[in-house]
Amino acid sequence: MSGDQVEAAVASCTATLRAALDRDWDQADAAGLDWSCRTTAFHIAEDFLAYASRLAGRAQARLPLGLTLPEGTDNAGLLQVIEATGALLAAAVRTAPPGVRAFHAEPFGSADREGTxxxxxxxxxxxxxxxxxxxxxxxxxxxxxxxxxxxWLFPHVQPGPAPWPTLLWATGRGALPGRAPVTEWTWYNNLVIPAERVTLTGIRPAAADDLRLGGTGGFDWIEDGPFEGTREACSYLMKAYEAGVHRPEFGVFALVRHEDGRAVGGIGFHGVPDEERRVEIGYDLVAGARGNGYATEALRTLTEWALARDDVDTVIATIEGGNLPSQRVVSRAGFTRATVEEERLAHDEYDMDAGLLLYVRRG
Structure with a gap:
């Protein structure tokens, strides 16, 4: 997702609306909105300007910035404003460095250049x-x-038979066979959770699909990255996305190092919390990043983030009995070895593989 897509969307918008330049846009209401068609067209330009200025200025809150049209501006002039502000947005996206984020309220407070x-x-x-x-x-x-x-924005929505009708359905603008009408909706920019030396950067379905197929997912990995466990986790993420059960806050995160912006590993959840409010966590590091405490830092950060939620009481991790380095990581991150009875239940009732050890951390 780049400035090229912004320009293509602007071109599609203006080509459609140019066919109705002779109509009175003030007297026609936009479908499903309490705005006139003219107000809605102006809103497109306002959003382009807001998104561009926030991203370019690295704004962490709404800016005291507005857009006005001179009195007498006709429909053709309004389309020119849409084109101009769209060009500003495309330029802001192209020139923003990787990882830069700017304010957007829903739902996690910020958006990167791709999300913008x-x-x-x-x-x-x-x-x-x-x-x-x-x-x-x-x-x-x-x-x-x-x-x-x-x-990029609807990771919680199961892909439909065709993307445009699915997007209209997901935003309450249309029907989709076999799915209930949508009455409330939001989009999701990826979640990022900062730690001391790394940022946990949520991996979107678009990036996860590339990673599972052997790509980089748009991240700048250190040598020999990503580790195979991250690719496998992205495969599970894509299965959840395709089934319509993916929740981005309980997905997979890349560990991006502050000092150079390079990805050094992955961490994430094995799914959403269960009925007992437990969620399982897993992690890996590229070989060249091991021994620096990144895994411990990331595990502690994500675990504490999860335990601060209302729907999580316990975070668990399963580790091979012979993997002593990983056992030391979870211990340093505040996990303790489960009791004999808890491990027995995990093996018997939750199909935990033989040879795995269970570690827990509770809120």
Whole structure:
């Protein structure tokens, strides 16, 4: 997701709306909104400007910045503003360094350059749909743009038979056979959790798919990275995504080193909390990063983040009996060896593999 997709979305938006330049956009209501078509078109430009300025300025809160149109600006002039602010957003995305994040309220408080691009594309596609419905004109955006928005911003939504109808359904704008109507929705930028020397950077389905197929997922890995365990974890993430049960806050995170922005390992959960409010955690490091305490730091950080939630009481880790370094990691991160009875239950009732040891940390 890049400036190229932003430009493509802007082009799709303006091509659709240019067919109705002679209409009175003030007198037609955008579909599903309490705004006129003109107000909705102006909102697209406002969002482009807001996203671009926040990303370019590394803003950590809403900026005291607004956009106004001179009195008498016609529909053609409004489209020029959409094109200009869209170009600003595309440029901001292209020039932002990897890992830079800027404020966005929902749901985790910030967005990186890829997420910012995806939000801009989503605003263009969806609000052009609203305007087109209100004006009674067709709007059929490129399927690959809708597919990218779903993969980058809707990791909790099961892919549908076609991306554009699925995106409309996911945002309460349409029906999808076999699925209940959506009445409330939000998109998800990836979660990032800072630690002392690394940042735990949530891996989106789009990146997980690349990682499971042997790519980098867009991360700059140190030599010989990522470790195979990260790729395997991304395979499970994709299975959950394709089944519609993935929850991004309980997904997989890359460990990105502060000093140079390079990824050194992965950590994540094996799924959502169970009925007993337990969640299992796993981790690995690229060989060249071991022995520096990164795993302990990341494990402690993510465990404490999970235990601070209302839906988690216990975090567990299963470790091979012969893996002494990993046992030392969990011990340093505050885990203790489970009791004999707890291990027996884990083996008998939860199918924990023979030879694995159970470690727990409770809130």
């Amino acid at each position: 691009a995806a939000m801009g594309v989503a605003e263009a596609l969806l609000h052009t749909h609203d305007i087109a419905q209100g004006l009674g004109i067709p709007h059929d955006p490129p399927a690959d743009l809708a597919e990218s928005v779903l993969a």
